Amino acid sequence: MVAKYEMIRNQLKEKIVTGDYLVGAKLPTESELMAQFSVSRFTVRRAIADLENDNYVYKVQGGGMFVDDWRSTPIATTSTKLVGMITTHIAHYIFPNIISGVDRAVSKQGYSLLVANTHNQPSRERQALLSMLDNNVAGLIVEPTQSATNQENMDLYERFAALNIPIVFINAIYPGLEHPVVKQNDEIAEEHMVDYLFKKGHRKILGVFQVDDLQGVRRMNGFIHAYQQRPDLALDSATIMYRSSDPINLVQKKVEKYLEANPEITAIVAYNDQLAIQIYDLVREMGLAIPEDISVIGFDDYLLSSYIQPPLTTMTHEKEHMGSDAAKLLLQAINGETVASLNYEPNFVARESVADRTE
Numbered sequence: 001m002v003a004k005y006e007m008i009r010n011q012l013k014e015k016i017v018t019g020d021y022l023v024g025a026k027l028p029t030e031s032e033l034m035a036q037f038s039v040s041r042f043t044v045r046r047a048i049a050d051l052e053n054d055n056y057v058y059k060v061q062g063g064g065m066f067v068d069d070w071r072s073t074p075i076a077t078t079s080t081k082l083v084g085m086i087t088t089h090i091a092h093y094i095f096p097n098i099i100s101g102v103d104r105a106v107s108k109q110g111y112s113l114l115v116a117n118t119h120n121q122p123s124r125e126r127q128a129l130l131s132m133l134d135n136n137v138a139g140l141i142v143e144p145t146q147s148a149t150n151q152e153n154m155d156l157y158e159r160f161a162a163l164n165i166p167i168v169f170i171n172a173i174y175p176g177l178e179h180p181v182v183k184q185n186d187e188i189a190e191e192h193m194v195d196y197l198f199k200k201g202h203r204k205i206l207g208v209f210q211v212d213d214l215q216g217v218r219r220m221n222g223f224i225h226a227y228q229q230r231p232d233l234a235l236d237s238a239t240i241m242y243r244s245s246d247p248i249n250l251v252q253k254k255v256e257k258y259l260e261a262n263p264e265i266t267a268i269v270a271y272n273d274q275l276a277i278q279i280y281d282l283v284r285e286m287g288l289a290i291p292e293d294i295s296v297i298g299f300d301d302y303l304l305s306s307y308i309q310p311p312l313t314t315m316t317h318e319k320e321h322m323g324s325d326a327a328k329l330l331l332q333a334i335n336g337e338t339v340a341s342l343n344y345e346p347n348f349v350a351r352e353s354v355a356d357r358t359e
Contacts, residue, residue, distance in 0.1 A: 004039050008047035014130065016056050016067050017155060027057065027065040070159075083111045083330065084137035086128045087170075088120040088145055088244075093274050094300055094319050098170065101323025102141055109331055111138070118145045120213075120244045122152040129156040139166045139330045141323075146212040146244060147172040166333035168326045172214035180333070182326045182342045186215050186299075189315045189346040190222030191229075193269060193297050196313075196348065198226070201357030202267040202295065204236045208255060208279070210271045212243045219299065223269060238262065251275070252282045259286065259294070266295060266357060273298035273305045273314055276353075280308065291355035301349055310352035318344050 002010075015021045028036065033044045048065060051057040058068045083106045089095045103113045114135055116128035125145040132140055133156075140160065144150070157177060160167055169181040197205055207223040210216035220239060227237040240258060242251045259265055268283075270276035276298030283294050290296055290310060298305060298314040305312035318325075322344070329339045 004037065005043045005046040005050070008033065008037055008039065008044060009050045010130065012047065012051060013054075013056055014126075016051075016070065017130070017159065019155070021067045023067050023069045025067045027067065029064060080136050080138050081111045082114055082135060082137050083139050083141070083327070084114045084116070084132040084135065085141045086116045086118060086125065086132070087143040088118050090115060090117045093272075094302060094317055097319035098143075098323040101320035101325075102327045103323075104320075105324045105327035106331065111331070120145050122146060122150045125150070126153050126156065129153055129160075133159065133163075137165065139168070139334045141168050141170060141326050141330055143170050144172055144174050144213070147174055147214040148217050149212045150174070151176075166330060168330045168333070168339075170322055170326050180329050180339050180341045182322050182329065182344075183215075184317065184344045184346050186218035186346075187222035187225065189348075190219040190269070190299070191226040192222075192348060193299075193313075193315060194223055194226035196350070197267050197269070197295070197297070197354065198230065198233070199358075200295075200354055201359075203233055204238070204262070204264045205267045205269060206255070206258060206262075206265050207237070207239045207269045208251070208271060208275060209239060209241055210244055210275075211241045212245075216271050219271060238265070248278060252278060255279060256282055256286060259283075259288075266293075267297070267354070268294060269297045271299065273300045273302035273312060276312055276314070277302075277304065277308060280312075291353050295354040297354065306351065313351045313353045314349050315346040316349060317346065 021027060030041055030044050034041055048057055055068050056070045057065055059065050085099065085102055087095055087099065090099065099115060106113055114137065116131060118124040118128055122145055167179045169179055171183050173179060173181040194205065207220060209220040211220060223239065224237065227234050238258065240254050268279055270279055276296050279296055280290060283290055288294050296312065298312050300317040301314045305314050325342055332339050
């Protein structure tokens, strides 16, 4: 449970960082804060003392409390051995492997890892970023939240830059930011998978993509580009787009309706393996067989993808290797070294979920 002084400190800090209270603005008096939060004067003073120590607030004797110029505060060299990691999920799908890779790499260098989970919500990302600042992390690894659409927390990323706290992004990076990023060549990989379907005799293919993150946008672009290279098939392509906040049953319903209205579809390319496995269930509920009636392809080579029936055709995802590489880049940046982004070329994994229609 958060102590009352921490709640006051965090709320005031957020209003300062977001610009509700501008630099030089006068803050509410101690009495006003006591009434607003129903706390004692001691609790208010403890919260303000923390903000003073972090250079967010200064006091004028007899004049009140004011917002300090926190953006231009000189930064002391950090002595913490703590690395932060913000990811959209923690406990399922490919994320435990990524986090494990980070943890192994930082622990070898004597660092501890602090992990935060945004559930792919910008508001939770904001809370995580503020928490990382409070914990004085030496560096930060971030999987961006809704990277194709979210620009809500750019002020906090600017704060990290002002504090000279290095950041390494994984999977994607927000447009406009200049940090190293460790990602995969999603667009070319997706184009390769569609070409594979073409070679197997498929013409009318449905692509289903999450488009509020850049991975999904890149994969959809690869899908479209594959058809653009085949003008004779260009009109046979079809896409369904969805957001991470859309309930999965709504996404499945869209796919079901499209398949019912377009029985000539012979293959589905899913945004990732997690969605592909859910599409398996949908296709079977419709009385169709995989791959005889509908072929299915995923992306990420999720652990379960080789055990479901039929085993899922997919593309590899570096997972633990990605986490390890991101951590190594971050540690180099913490040590003052110049680092460059990494872009993996995924490997295609052909399994039994695709039927050969050339025969």
